[in-house]
Amino acid sequence: MMVELFVLGCTGIVMFLHGANFVFHLISQHFVFRSISFLGFVGW
16 A cells, blocks of 8 residues: 555656646746747847
């Protein structure tokens, strides 16, 4: 029983980290795109 809980816990942590990394990647991509387009607009 303890092993199953341990494996489930580890899987949940890994999935959570992957989800957080994915969300962080999307947010950073969005901010980079926004800043580049903003700089391009100001430079233009």
